[in-house]
Amino acid sequence: MSITYLNAIREAQRHLLETDQRVLIYGQDVGLFGGAFKATKGLAEVFPDRVMDAPISEDAIVGTAIGAAIEGLRPIVEMQFADFSTVGFNQIANNAGAFFWRTGVPVPLTVRLPSGGTSGGGPFHSQSLEAVYAHYPGLVVMTPATVSDAYSMLIEAVTIDDPVIFCEHKYLYYHLKADTLEPETLPAGKARIARTGRDATVVTYSAMLHEVLEVAKELANEDVELEIIDLRTVKPLDTDTVIASVARTGRLLCAAEAWPWGGVSAEIIARIANEGFHLLDAPPRRVNAKDTPIPYHPDLWSIHRPAARSILLAVRELLRI
Amino acid sequence: MQTAVDTWTNSTTAPTSARLLEIFRSMMTARLLDEKLAALYRAGKIHGGVFLGKGQEALSAALGQALRRTDVFAPLIRDGAGRLAFGETVVEALRSCLGSPQGPMRSRDGNVHRGRPRDGYLPMISHLGAMISVVGGMLLSRRLRGRRGDIGATCIGDGGVSTGAFHEAVNLAAVEKLPLVIVVANNHYAYSTPIEKQTACRSLVDKAVGYGVQGHTADGTDIVDCCKVIGEAVNRARAGEGPQLVVAELLRLCGHGEHDDANYIDRRLKETTIGRDCLDVARETLQERNIMDAEAIAQLRAEITREIESAVQQVIKEGGPDPFAHDWCALATRRLADPPL
Numbered sequence: 001m002s003i004t005y006l007n008a009i010r011e012a013q014r015h016l017l018e019t020d021q022r023v024l025i026y027g028q029d030v031g032l033f034g035g036a037f038k039a040t041k042g043l044a045e046v047f048p049d050r051v052m053d054a055p056i057s058e059d060a061i062v063g064t065a066i067g068a069a070i071e072g073l074r075p076i077v078e079m080q081f082a083d084f085s086t087v088g089f090n091q092i093a094n095n096a097g098a099f100f101w102r103t104g105v106p107v108p109l110t111v112r113l114p115s116g117g118t119s120g121g122g123p124f125h126s127q128s129l130e131a132v133y134a135h136y137p138g139l140v141v142m143t144p145a146t147v148s149d150a151y152s153m154l155i156e157a158v159t160i161d162d163p164v165i166f167c168e169h170k171y172l173y174y175h176l177k178a179d180t181l182e183p184e185t186l187p188a189g190k191a192r193i194a195r196t197g198r199d200a201t202v203v204t205y206s207a208m209l210h211e212v213l214e215v216a217k218e219l220a221n222e223d224v225e226l227e228i229i230d231l232r233t234v235k236p237l238d239t240d241t242v243i244a245s246v247a248r249t250g251r252l253l254c255a256a257e258a259w260p261w262g263g264v265s266a267e268i269i270a271r272i273a274n275e276g277f278h279l280l281d282a283p284p285r286r287v288n289a290k291d292t293p294i295p296y297h298p299d300l301w302s303i304h305r306p307a308a309r310s311i312l313l314a315v316r317e318l319l320r321i
Numbered sequence: 322m323q324t325a326v327d328t329w330t331n332s333t334t335a336p337t338s339a340r341l342l343e344i345f346r347s348m349m350t351a352r353l354l355d356e357k358l359a360a361l362y363r364a365g366k367i368h369g370g371v372f373l374g375k376g377q378e379a380l381s382a383a384l385g386q387a388l389r390r391t392d393v394f395a396p397l398i399r400d401g402a403g404r405l406a407f408g409e410t411v412v413e414a415l416r417s418c419l420g421s422p423q424g425p426m427r428s429r430d431g432n433v434h435r436g437r438p439r440d441g442y443l444p445m446i447s448h449l450g451a452m453i454s455v456v457g458g459m460l461l462s463r464r465l466r467g468r469r470g471d472i473g474a475t476c477i478g479d480g481g482v483s484t485g486a487f488h489e490a491v492n493l494a495a496v497e498k499l500p501l502v503i504v505v506a507n508n509h510y511a512y513s514t515p516i517e518k519q520t521a522c523r524s525l526v527d528k529a530v531g532y533g534v535q536g537h538t539a540d541g542t543d544i545v546d547c548c549k550v551i552g553e554a555v556n557r558a559r560a561g562e563g564p565q566l567v568v569a570e571l572l573r574l575c576g577h578g579e580h581d582d583a584n585y586i587d588r589r590l591k592e593t594t595i596g597r598d599c600l601d602v603a604r605e606t607l608q609e610r611n612i613m614d615a616e617a618i619a620q621l622r623a624e625i626t627r628e629i630e631s632a633v634q635q636v637i638k639e640g641g642p643d644p645f646a647h648d649w650c651a652l653a654t655r656r657l658a659d660p661p662l
């Protein structure tokens with residue numbers, strides 16, 4: 001039997017509902033229908049009071065979840081697509097994010113964002129917004145790249161006393177499978193070295209991890225060994241693990257599906273330039289999506305987003321090979 | 322300070338002498354506190370702005386007084402009176418306005434952005450309309466955990482009702498039949514913008530029909546009407562009749578903030594009933610009903626003035642925060658704080 005990334009998210013939610021009476025799932029179509037992607041399928045049948053359909057009101061959905069959280073529940077909000085979370089942005093950034101700082105009362109809220117591009121998704125069903133949320137203080141931002149992380153990090157997100165933005169990748173929903181559900185033991189905030197190597201460090205997260213792993217496989221044939229870091233959590237950013245790796249390899253590339261301006265890649269490069277400049281043998285590089293809205297046609301989209309091909313080119317330039 | 326006696330507010334919506342007296346005391350305290358804040362502002366003793374509630378005290382205090390201490394209350398900009406009636410002390414109000422680290426917001430937020438969420442008293446964010454759904458979420462949580470009998474109340478203006486947040490939250494509360502009272506103070510202006518530029522509705526209460534909630538109107542300058550209408554709305558919410566929208570007509574008798582001379586307010590409006598000062602109306606009402614005579618009112622005024630003066634002295638002595646000793650962590654989970662750069 002194999003379990004998909006999507007199954008893992010559903011199983012994590014089932015586990016949370018079973019083990020913690022305070023857990024509430026709230027979002028559009030999450031009830032008997034089971035959610036637009038079926039991430040809550042079968043849950044409303046078992047927990048009819050705690051898996052609730054919401055009106056198309058992202059602002060009020062998040063506001064409601066904030067109220068529920070400060071009153072002692074552990075709400076999980078499902079946005080139908082990450083892109084629509086911008087309608088609830090004010091509540092996430094200005095209300096949830098600032099609440100603990102202002103009042104000393106924590107807001108244990110999890111917002112699930114079905115993120116990232118899929119073929120034909122187009123400008124408003126493809127976005128990766130982790131940097132937007134990471135920009136605001138008071139939020140934790142998770143970007144799981146594996147089936148185990150999708151499961152374990154979601155469970156951890158709900159136990160955290162702060163608002164967590166859980167960016168789950170839609171492409172991985174069905175494409176990523178594991179034989180068994182092995183719980184991950186690394187805690188939030190710790191990056192994982194997904195592959196060890198001596199020649200260059202590639203820092204990535206979410207679906208891009210799998211593109212980068214492909215590149216590494218190809219380069220191994222040429223006796224080039226990439227070290228790959230899966231950030232897992234983009235905020236907090238595990239700078240220590242990145243610096244330690246750059247100390248070994250002397251070269252850094254960041255690969256992320258999001259837009260380049262002010263993004264996670266830019267943040268990592270800024271930190272390494274600041275704290276590890278002396279470790280670098282070459283200017284650090286990044287590969288991101290193009291700075292345009294995300295195109296609809298698969299032929300445009302495949303060039304718009306970073307993929308194994310463009311990442312490979314960037315690695316070659318980084319290594320000057 | 323003020324103690325809300327439940328039997329006064331539960332059994333009846335009638336504006337009993339006891340209720341009117343409580344409301345009046347909060348109104349008077351709020352007015353005198355506002356005047357003190359304006360003076361402190363002009364003296365340069367206040368950081369940032371000062372936003373007053375002159376002319377809106379009857380409405381605000383009637384709401385605060387009608388609530389129980391176990392209810393949820395999310396007041397807004399002009400609700401100094403309602404906050405006091407709900408149990409806030411003068412010292413506590415001043416701590417936020419003067420930035421004392423001993424205030425509930427510990428110098429991190431100020432003026433009207435204050436509250437104690439653990440006591441059901443929510444601190445507004447500036448973004449108008451944003452707190453309504455938060456009150457709704459608290460009520461939903463209580464319902465799910467089997468705690469019944471509490472209601473929530475929140476305030477907004479004729480401008481705030483135009484926000485998407487208001488619309489989403491009221492609609493959601495209606496869908497979930499939450500025991501929520503939404504009080505709209507229609508003072509006919511949102512900063513300088515007249516009501517005609519906010520809505521094409523004949524009356525803001527018409528919105529109630531669209532949301533499927535019960536609507537009520539009140540004369541916001543009349544303590545008795547405010548007390549009656551809000552008492553009724555609170556009782557209906559508590560009885561499980563779902564959200565209640567109360568729209569009160571009045572005028573703001575001050576600037577938007579103390580920086581503003583409000584010269585845009587139509588003079589003719591000031592001469593109508595809504596231009597009356599609710600505190601004058603309340604004073605007359607109390608005298609007519611033999612609840613208080615002029616002398617007792619003057620005594621009360623003197624007593625509150627002394628209380629405010631001593632609170633100001635106390636809070637000024639508390640000083641400001643120490644920025645170097647401050648805890649600069651925005652997370653409850655400290656291990657997840659991003660390392661400082």
Ligand SMILES: Cc1ncc(C[n+]2csc(CCOP(=O)(O)OP(=O)(O)O)c2C)c(N)n1
Pocket residue numbers: 398399447448449477478479480481482484506508510511512573577
């Ligand atoms: C979403 C949002 N937009 C703009 C503002 C700036 N602002 C603060 S108060 C105000 C006017 C509010 O008018 P109204 O709701 O009628 O309340 P009143 O000031 O009359 O009591 C505005 C525009 C804000 N606080 N929030």
Ligand SMILES: [Mg+2]
Pocket residue numbers: 478479480506507508509510511512
């Ligand atoms: Mg107004």
